[in-house]
Amino acid sequence: MKFKLVYSSLIVFALLLISMGVRSKDHPCLLLTKNGVQDIRKGIEGKSLFNKTLTKTKLEMDAVLAQPVVVPMPKDAGGGYTHERHKKNYEEMQQMGILYQLYQDDKYAAFVKNMLMEYAKMYPALPLHPVQMSNYRGKLFWQGLNECVWLVHVSQAYDCIYDYLSPKDREYLEKNLFYPMVKFFSEDNKATFNKIHNHGTWAVAAVGMIGYVMNDNDLVEKSLYGLSKDGKGGFMRQLDELFSPDGYFTEGPYYQRYSMQPFIVYAQAIQNNDPQRKIFEHRDHILEKAVGTLLQMADSNGAFFLLNDALYKTWRNTELVYGTDIIYNITKDKTLLSIAADQNRVILTEAGLAVANDLLKGEAKPFQQKTILIRDGADGSQGGLGVLRMEDGDNQTCVLMKATSQGMGHGHFDKLTISLYDNGNEILKDYGAARYVNIEAKNGGHYLPENDAWAKQTIAHNTLTVNETSHYDGKLKVAEKYAPTITGFVDKENYKEVSATEENAYEGVKMERNLIMVKPEGAKNPLIVDVFKVKSMTEHQYDLSYYFAGQLMSTDYEYDAFTTSREPLGTKEGYQYLWKEALGKSKKSSASMTFLNDSRFYTITTSTNPETSLFLNRIGANDPSFNLRNEPSFMLRDRSKDRTFLTIIEPHGNFNADAEKTSSSASYIKDIRFTDVDKTQIEIQKINGDIIKVDTRNKTCVIKKQQ
Amino acid sequence: MKFKLVYSSLIVFALLLISMGVRSKDHPCLLLTKNGVQDIRKGIEGKSLFNKTLTKTKLEMDAVLAQPVVVPMPKDAGGGYTHERHKKNYEEMQQMGILYQLYQDDKYAAFVKNMLMEYAKMYPALPLHPVQMSNYRGKLFWQGLNECVWLVHVSQAYDCIYDYLSPKDREYLEKNLFYPMVKFFSEDNKATFNKIHNHGTWAVAAVGMIGYVMNDNDLVEKSLYGLSKDGKGGFMRQLDELFSPDGYFTEGPYYQRYSMQPFIVYAQAIQNNDPQRKIFEHRDHILEKAVGTLLQMADSNGAFFLLNDALYKTWRNTELVYGTDIIYNITKDKTLLSIAADQNRVILTEAGLAVANDLLKGEAKPFQQKTILIRDGADGSQGGLGVLRMEDGDNQTCVLMKATSQGMGHGHFDKLTISLYDNGNEILKDYGAARYVNIEAKNGGHYLPENDAWAKQTIAHNTLTVNETSHYDGKLKVAEKYAPTITGFVDKENYKEVSATEENAYEGVKMERNLIMVKPEGAKNPLIVDVFKVKSMTEHQYDLSYYFAGQLMSTDYEYDAFTTSREPLGTKEGYQYLWKEALGKSKKSSASMTFLNDSRFYTITTSTNPETSLFLNRIGANDPSFNLRNEPSFMLRDRSKDRTFLTIIEPHGNFNADAEKTSSSASYIKDIRFTDVDKTQIEIQKINGDIIKVDTRNKTCVIKKQQ
Structure with a gap:
């Protein structure tokens, strides 16, 4: 009888959760998935590009572990010490999170946790950044943009160590760091959040991704359809308006490269969490076209055409490693493997593993630059x-x-x-x-x-x-x-x-x-x-x-x-x-x-x-x-x-x-x-x-x- | 009795030759030797750098064989058509000569012969070059210097096909081409020939090398000791005066590189023909020091320091391939093998073969750039x-x-x-x-x-x-x-x-x-x-x-x-x-x-x-x-x-x-x-x-x- 009672209570509780729209959620769920991680642990081959990238990452991060965690008070503009330190921090957290998932060694998770705790201590009282050179100031960075980039990476780190953290820790982090940051990106910077522009893409990707991790569907909906969820802003409208039917991003190749990362990364997260949205099929496969077209806008060395505000960048840049690997895992277009080989690294996710394994099988075909x-x-x-x-x-x-x-x-x-x-x-x-x-x-x-x-x-x-x-x-x-x-x-x-x-x-x-x-x-x-x-x-x-x-x-x-x-x-x-x-x-x-x-x-x-x-x-x-x-x-x-x-x-x-x-x-x-x-x-x-x-x-x- | 008579006559003839200072001579005798060629034919290994260089040379020269022989009337200055054509011609003849020796295929020898005949037809009536920009005008080239370079290469080609030619052909070529050219370099341009200067080095090397091929010891003596054979000019005095005891060539690294080729190439010819001169031991091994010192005067990419009149050149230049290979074959200094590996080619002689074989055996040691x-x-x-x-x-x-x-x-x-x-x-x-x-x-x-x-x-x-x-x-x-x-x-x-x-x-x-x-x-x-x-x-x-x-x-x-x-x-x-x-x-x-x-x-x-x-x-x-x-x-x-x-x-x-x-x-x-x-x-x-x-x-x- 007692058993039955407990059982019934559980069912009632579950029904309650469902009625509240809160499904329970497995972690990781953004670029890595719980099942995917199992596959990766099994599927790492000795000579593959995946393993090479992973080994390099592990070496670098093991060296980082020996250093103290430093979360300085924001002070400098781009290139200055605090700016570069906060950039390094989000990259390190993202990579430590992945290592924790793949090697199941608590030291990586502890690093992320400790650093997040420092940020959570600092963030609530943080004023706007002292450098006043941008109309869109951040708190950690002089540009709000960099702060969104921070969260796109850190949401992945949080996702990876979610199960490692106690519910109390999670509550603390979400209350003091992630929700305040989300509020800052969305309500406090409404115009940018709703903007059909690469700044908007980074903002909605950041909010949507942390939304998925925190299992907050409201945030996801706002990220997809704008703060008022009316479709006038948000990721879907950006997909519809920022690209031409040929996949050209209106700001030109330099910013197309830059915004490719939140587009592709967030799309992967949507695909993993809400496959029914068929995000990669949206608008006649616009994201696949965007990556393909961007690769055509490069010279024979893979350097993107210098058009509009542009500096030297190539398809070997990180953003394109995301783009190439994730799109390859959707389309299996073998010419993308040639680009991946030239990049000489993969992302440490299921997509990167697929690329590395197929490269190892010799499936690459030449990538053709076209008229x-x-x-x-x-x-x-x-x-x-x-x-x-x-x-x-x-x-x-x-x-x-x-x-x-x-x-x-x-x-x-x-x-x-x-x-x-x-x-x-x-x-x-x-x-x-x-x-x-x-x-x-x-x-x-x-x-x-x-x-x-x-x-x-x-x-x-x-x-x-x-x-x-x-x-x-x-x-x-x-x-x-x-x-x-x-x-x-x-x-x-x-x-x-x-x-x-x-x-x-x-x-x-x-x-x-x-x-x-x-x-x-x-x-x-x-x-x-x-x-x-x-x-x-x-x-x-x-x-x-x-x-x-x-x-x-x-x-x-x-x-x-x-x-x-x-x-x-x-x-x-x-x-x-x-x-x-x-x-x-x-x-x-x-x-x-x-x-x-x-x-x-x-x-x-x-x-x-x-x-x-x-x-x-x-x-x-x-x-x-x-x-x-x-x-x-x-x-x-x-x-x-x-x-x-x-x-x-x-x-x-x-x-x-x-x-x-x-x-x-x-x-x-x-x-x-x-x-x-x-x-x-x-x-x-x-x-x-x-x-x-x-x-x-x-x-x-x-x-x-x-x- | 008849036999005895013939025998005696032969002895008398031989004694006559010796008394005239004319020893009979095997060909080739300059960079390649008759024995060496036998070794090379046996010793070419499939994967060696020698074979790689040889295969590339053969492919290129086989393509050249399909083209007509062109020996244009000299007209243009440096970079112009006739200038570049005559440069190509000497390189092609040199390489065809080597291929003839190594593959024993008459088509290569015929190419050299045909081209030499064209030159011999043209040369006797050739006036000074029409471009008047140098005090040291040539006939084939606007600079006499280039003409000496021509003969340093062509003497090797002639050496390689010497036995292929009939005595009549040889007589024709020597009378109409080589002796007139030697006269032009020496008697007609006495000052340059006797000059202690890189122009002098190219001139004496050219004359000495063709002297060895034609078995004309007088020319060799003049090349070594100056036109009057008094030691006031010539190769030996150049060795004594143009280098410091550390092997620094007074004009600086750019010209040291340039003159290294005639120094080293001619020294190799002297070594092969007159080993008793111990030319590489001369002046406490000055030529070895010269190559070693030159290699020290380069940046970490192998580009020589830009000092004095200098343009961008590296130790991958042809001159240094000669220098590295020939000196390696003397000293067996294993650090030179690293330079050779970076050059990614060898000269097609015994020296190049030694380098390639030792590289294949993994004997290379790192080359150390020093203070x-x-x-x-x-x-x-x-x-x-x-x-x-x-x-x-x-x-x-x-x-x-x-x-x-x-x-x-x-x-x-x-x-x-x-x-x-x-x-x-x-x-x-x-x-x-x-x-x-x-x-x-x-x-x-x-x-x-x-x-x-x-x-x-x-x-x-x-x-x-x-x-x-x-x-x-x-x-x-x-x-x-x-x-x-x-x-x-x-x-x-x-x-x-x-x-x-x-x-x-x-x-x-x-x-x-x-x-x-x-x-x-x-x-x-x-x-x-x-x-x-x-x-x-x-x-x-x-x-x-x-x-x-x-x-x-x-x-x-x-x-x-x-x-x-x-x-x-x-x-x-x-x-x-x-x-x-x-x-x-x-x-x-x-x-x-x-x-x-x-x-x-x-x-x-x-x-x-x-x-x-x-x-x-x-x-x-x-x-x-x-x-x-x-x-x-x-x-x-x-x-x-x-x-x-x-x-x-x-x-x-x-x-x-x-x-x-x-x-x-x-x-x-x-x-x-x-x-x-x-x-x-x-x-x-x-x-x-x-x-x-x-x-x-x-x-x-x-x-x-x-x-």
């Missing part, structure tokens, strides 16, 4: 990024046109700008961001003033600046209303093209750019044909820039070099940062300049009028703190109503410094011209008499050999 | 090069002081200059040569005018310029009369030092530099202490430069930056090539500037007077053809009689762009000072209160911890 048009905008109508490629690996030539929407606050005023990668190097450059991330001496590691004043401005890009004014007058709100239109995309074997127009960047000025990559029969390297048409009813000053990486070898026109005194190119909108180094004019109908980058020569040959001014500029004027890189540009200037710039970019020859051998150091182009009034037929006359004919109507490139 | 004083001058009394090192591999810190003699025409006016390599990078730079070797657009590949006007001048170096005038007034003839004096060299575990004085570079001005590397207890990186004392009875302007590689992070003094207009630093002796970027003064008794290079920070902290001008300069003024690299310098200027510059160069911290992590980005030095009147005791006060005491009398470095 691809990546549409921007939630519905794909906000322009896009055209990427043209020929050849593979280091021999790849890749040219791209950015004709995307503005990309929010990190966007640049750079409509129709182009970049060229070749021979494993960046040849025509996009400046990227003006920032030394986490270096205190440089504005506390934050974006430098020159990021707005220089790097975002139109003149800092390989595109057209009209009347020394940036696109949309440099106004973000205006720029966000418009996007270029992609007018053509061709991917034939020896003829590739992307074309776009932009009619709103300047009032009464229509810009159109056709970027074509051809490989004439018998040619060693592809040629880039760049046709930039600008039309207006009134006269304007047109400046077309090419930022080239390398040392100038020669020009075929004469110039005056400013050798004994130097002045800036202008006074505003980025022009004040350029020194004029030389100014010339061509006596022919074209002008060319040749530069050397690494082991290859490049010649830019461009059509000119007698009045066309040919500038050689260099970044670095008005830079008293030496914040900028002193890179050179070749710039064409004309005053007219209509102007069509025809430019050929020609990689050629070889320079072997070691062997002191040089071949084809001079351009093979003698002249270039259009042969029809519509300017659709281009003739490139070679020095040897051959003529290369590029037909942009029929999309062909043929070579007429000299008789 | 070393390398004396200059035939008797070792002409100053020297002090190289201080701590740690190994990429973690190596290496600082050097150049206190050598002028080094002939390729020498720079750079007494007591220093360079710093750290973290696998060049940190304090020597400009090296102003030249784009073999790039036609840049002065035909020759040294640029800026080489004399800028690169050789004192202000282009990390040393002291007095009164805006170069050392010895920039006069080679004067400079060649003097050399600095090495006054100290210390190699203790945590204290290394090289000191030198120079009293003749400026009249009435005595310069003394102490360069010290210390590793304070507990420090992560070594510190460089640089004490530059200058004394004079009269007042002068003293400019001390540091050319730093990297982006300026911060200074601890205020400066005026020339942000809207820029002017050159001076008007002559190299000053005209520097833009003044900023000028400041320190309000303390020291000034510091921090820059970032790759993943590490560097701070230069230097003692100042209130009047000390602190310049930030950048190379690039007065450079209308964009011939120079726009590198920055930090420069101190004082006017006084005596002045002691105390400078600390401090590598610190870490910047991980990928992981966005930064540590110790700020200098840990608060102040620096001498604590005795003789300026032998240096105190470096750290921000944390610790004091580092460097005692240059007792050669110690101790740290006094804060209480």
Whole structure:
């Protein structure tokens, strides 16, 4: 009877729990699962990449265990001691948590517990961070953003040691640390939490993940649908709006990489806890597309295209290790294994184990970098990024046109700008961001003033600046209303093209750019044909820039070099940062300049009028703190109503410094011209008499050999 | 009887030959020998580096066989078509010759024969090369030098196919090609042939080697002892005078590398033909020392120090493959095998086979880069090069002081200059040569005018310029009369030092530099202490430069930056090539500037007077053809009689762009000072209160911890 009574009570209690919506929960439940951990413990093979990563992690963390736990009072900005210490702390806790699950050794759990207790002691009384450089200040960090990143990691650590902790400890931590932090991220910073922006993604992922661990479904719902759970904010709307149907994240590849981590990590947690949500299938598998598209936005070394505010990052970065492993475990796309092999590490979860085991079985297939048009905008109508490629690996030539929407606050005023990668190097450059991330001496590691004043401005890009004014007058709100239109995309074997127009960047000025990559029969390297048409009813000053990486070898026109005194190119909108180094004019109908980058020569040959001014500029004027890189540009200037710039970019020859051998150091182009009034037929006359004919109507490139 | 007659006739003929000094000769006899070839054919192992190199060579040459033989009329300067074609031709002939010997396939010999015949047809009527840019013009090449290099290679090819050719063919080739060429190198260019200079070495090696092949002992004697065989010129005197007792070649490492090839290759030929000369034992094994010393004059990546006229070269260059393999085969020094492994190829001779086989047996030992004083001058009394090192591999810190003699025409006016390599990078730079070797657009590949006007001048170096005038007034003839004096060299575990004085570079001005590397207890990186004392009875302007590689992070003094207009630093002796970027003064008794290079920070902290001008300069003024690299310098200027510059160069911290992590980005030095009147005791006060005491009398470095 007694037994029966207890039994009934239990049933009643369970029913009560269910009626309260509180299911009991196994831990871990976020990236690792209780079942998964069993599998991993069994499935670790000696030589696998999983085991290699695990061994390395264990070695590092065992060394950390010998050190005291330090949770300093927040004080420094990015790069400073307390900032870096709190970053290290969340990484260490996350890794200790995993080690505890895999090795079942209490020392790892104790580390996490002790550190969490320190944080819980400190957090309730913590004011806003003393460094006031962000509109979104945190408490542990100068940016609230870093604090969300902290919780995305620490929720995993807490998840891993959940069962190790006593209910009392858990209550203490949740009351003093996690709930106050959740409140800070959500109610106290409502705007960011509900924002359709990467800051919002980190915030909702942090709240949703700790929600899962604490078994608080209310937090999960808020993270998915916004603070009011009305779907106007939250993770689902971010998935719907921040990516284009092709998986392009509107801020560009640098921030796509950054936000990939909370997207993918939180999606994995949702999948493990609420598989019925089919989160990876959402919106026609948008997360798989996002990872795939991001991998396409990299050069042959795996470095992401520098677009908008961007610094050097590769697909070997941690965020992409998450992305590659977790998506591989969903799709089993064997080409992702090649990326994983290049990353040379895996995440220490079931997904990482699957990658490592399949790599060990030799299942990897080559990852193919493609010629691809990546549409921007939630519905794909906000322009896009055209990427043209020929050849593979280091021999790849890749040219791209950015004709995307503005990309929010990190966007640049750079409509129709182009970049060229070749021979494993960046040849025509996009400046990227003006920032030394986490270096205190440089504005506390934050974006430098020159990021707005220089790097975002139109003149800092390989595109057209009209009347020394940036696109949309440099106004973000205006720029966000418009996007270029992609007018053509061709991917034939020896003829590739992307074309776009932009009619709103300047009032009464229509810009159109056709970027074509051809490989004439018998040619060693592809040629880039760049046709930039600008039309207006009134006269304007047109400046077309090419930022080239390398040392100038020669020009075929004469110039005056400013050798004994130097002045800036202008006074505003980025022009004040350029020194004029030389100014010339061509006596022919074209002008060319040749530069050397690494082991290859490049010649830019461009059509000119007698009045066309040919500038050689260099970044670095008005830079008293030496914040900028002193890179050179070749710039064409004309005053007219209509102007069509025809430019050929020609990689050629070889320079072997070691062997002191040089071949084809001079351009093979003698002249270039259009042969029809519509300017659709281009003739490139070679020095040897051959003529290369590029037909942009029929999309062909043929070579007429000299008789 | 008939037999006896024949027999007697043979004896008579043989005696006749001997009396004529003509011994019969086996072929090949230069780098390969008849016996050696037998061994190689037997000894090629499947996996060896020899076989790998051979397979690669065979693949390349088999492809060449499919192409027509082209021997164009000489026309172009360095980098131009005919120049490069003739270079390729000699390499191809050399390799085809070897393949003929090893595979005994006539197609290789036929290739060499056909090409030689083309050369023999053309050569007798060939005028001097049309490009008139060298005082030492050739016929096939614009420089006679290249032509000697041609024959050093082609003599080997001829040697390899000697037995394949008919006596008639040989006679034709020798009469029309080789003897005329020998005459051109020796009698027609007597001065160069007899010159104690790398040009002379290539000339005598070429003549001696073809002499051995043609069995012409007269040519060999002339090559060894000069055209008059009096020992005033020739190979033996070059061995005696061009190297110091430590094996330092007076022109510096760049030219030491270049001339190593004829020295070593010709010595191997001498060894094979006249072993009784014991050429490798000559002058206490000077050639072994020369190779060993050259390998010490490289950074941790194997790139040779940029001193005097120098461009980027490494020990992976062909010249060093010869040097390493041939010397290894003499000394069996197992550390050379590590160099050979890094070179990843061997020469296709007995020496290369020995290297490859011993590598395969796992006999390689690590090659140790050392702290070393390398004396200059035939008797070792002409100053020297002090190289201080701590740690190994990429973690190596290496600082050097150049206190050598002028080094002939390729020498720079750079007494007591220093360079710093750290973290696998060049940190304090020597400009090296102003030249784009073999790039036609840049002065035909020759040294640029800026080489004399800028690169050789004192202000282009990390040393002291007095009164805006170069050392010895920039006069080679004067400079060649003097050399600095090495006054100290210390190699203790945590204290290394090289000191030198120079009293003749400026009249009435005595310069003394102490360069010290210390590793304070507990420090992560070594510190460089640089004490530059200058004394004079009269007042002068003293400019001390540091050319730093990297982006300026911060200074601890205020400066005026020339942000809207820029002017050159001076008007002559190299000053005209520097833009003044900023000028400041320190309000303390020291000034510091921090820059970032790759993943590490560097701070230069230097003692100042209130009047000390602190310049930030950048190379690039007065450079209308964009011939120079726009590198920055930090420069101190004082006017006084005596002045002691105390400078600390401090590598610190870490910047991980990928992981966005930064540590110790700020200098840990608060102040620096001498604590005795003789300026032998240096105190470096750290921000944390610790004091580092460097005692240059007792050669110690101790740290006094804060209480």
